[in-house]
Amino acid sequence: MRAPVLRLPLLLACLAALADPARADPPPPATIVVDAASGRVLAQERAGQPRHPASLTKLMTxxxxFKDIAAGRAARADTIRVSERAATQPGSTLGLKAGTAIGLEQALRAVVVRSANDAAVAVAEHLAGSEDAFAGRMTAEAARLGMTATRFANASGLTAPGHLSTARDMAVLALALKRDFPAAWPLFATREVAWGKARLPTVNGFLAAYPGAEGLKTGFTCHAGYNLAAAASRGQRRAVAVVMGSASKESRLALAARLLDRAFAATSSEGLMLAELGPQDGPVPDLAAAVCSGAVPGETAATPRVPPGWALELAFGRDRAQVARDLAAARRKLGSRLGGTPVVLLRPFDGGLRYRGLVAGLAQDKAVPLCLGLRAEGGEERCLVLPPAAVEAAVNDERRYRMIAARE
Incomplete structure (x- = not known):
């Protein structure tokens, strides 16, 4: 896998869907639900079919x-130095910069909670010296666990030649995580991760949507479609469901919920054991034309354009419409003194979302005196000066959030 090489094929596949609408019908997803205590398969369709795992890959990462920490080869307190390779990963990221450092514990939280590709590669390089070496370890571990149809080429799940798994194999991995590392299992139910001064919410909507959800992981690439490994409990019963290749976030969540409901309603103990379910031959379904038709993966057209320069933050709150009104009122109060361009940006905050009302495109010699003047007047509760780097960071916060929310 080398993601930059794959960008052109991804784009061509998406553009081809526009020219040939008949290709936009997605193939049916692969699914499985398993009783977590016995390992018995309660329902499955195409569970042995090869699929692109997308970010379900990160479960093996x-x-x-966890295995290296348990063996003493690594420690949660380890400091990871971020490489250029890790920092330039596409897709869902934490925004790590080359040469900076992150703790292993925090990196693992970012991998699970935010599906951060940059953090996944940083972890891989820290544990194995290179991502390629780590991918070799991933494939060997998959074989040891009995994931008979799984091969890994990277630590993040970006589409790559030969990087494949099955719904059955991902169920094996989910059960192995619960069995082998019970003390670490609560990580998969984590709702947010601290990064800098922000608290970034999970990208896993299953946690809030399904009663008794215990977590695991979402995944998305254009080729894979929408994937989900989901664990839940009801009373003393526990089950794991896997959906691979759904056409939307909503459909994968609804399908996983139906599978889990079926598992908890089951009264029969008949059916194959998970270990008895084998792989299937056949081509790997490609959902690019169906789920990425007409758009380049990762496009963030909904993020507003923000002119360069300094900015003033004049409003902040939970309700976007109210923030827009507060921003307009602040601009009217300043009148012709202000100028600039009004912009409302969203910001992940304390496990939820807030909105910030900015006036952007200002010169430093205007922004700073205006804010100081407002504060001196004592009638304006909100006035923060944002230099160009902070404005860029605010835009990137929204861009990353929209990209992740729209995909993972």
Whole structure:
């Protein structure tokens, strides 16, 4: 896998869907639900069919990290130095910069909670010296666990030649995580991760949507479609469901919920054991035309354009419409003194979302005196001066959030 090489094929596949609408019908997803205590398969369709795992890959990344920590080869307190390769990963990221450092514990939380590709590669390089070497370890570990149809080429799940798994194999991995590292299991139910001064919410909507949800992991790439490994409990019963290749976030969540409901309603103990379910031959379904038709993956057209320069933050709150009104009122109060361009940006905050009302595109010699003047007047509760780097960071916060929310 080398993601930059794959960007052109991804784009061509998406553009081809526009020219040939008949290709936009997605193939049916692969699914499985398993009783977590017995390992018995309660329902499955195409569970042995090869699929692109997308970010479900990160479950193995985390499994190997837990294994190294348990064996004393690594420690949660380890400091990871971020490489250029890790920092330039596409897709869902934490925004790590080359040369900076992150703790292994925090990196693992970012991998699970935010599905951060940069953090996943940083973890891989820290544990194995290179991502390629780590991918070799991932594949070997998959074989040891009985994931008979799984091969890994990277630590993040970006589409790559030969990087494949099955719904059955991902169920094996989910059960292995629960069995082998019970003390670490609560990580998969974590709702947010602290990064800098922000608290970034999970990208896993299953946690809030399904009663008794215990977590695991979402995944998305254009080729894979929408994937989900979901664990839940009801009373003394526990089950794991896997959906691979759904056409939307909503459909994968609804399908996983139906599978889990079926598991908890089951009264029969008949059916194959998970270990008895084998792989299937056949081509790997490609959902790019169906789920990425007409758009380049990762496009964030909904993020507003923000002119360069300094900015003033004049409003902040939970309700976007109210923030827009407060921003307009603040601009009217300043009148012709202000100028600039009004912009409302969203910001992940304390496990939820807030909105910030900015006036952007200002010169420093205007922004700073205006804010100081407002504060001196004592009638304005909100006035923060944002230099260009802070404005860029605010835009990137929204861009990353929209990209992740729209995909993972």
């Amino acid at each position: 985390v499994y190997l990290a």
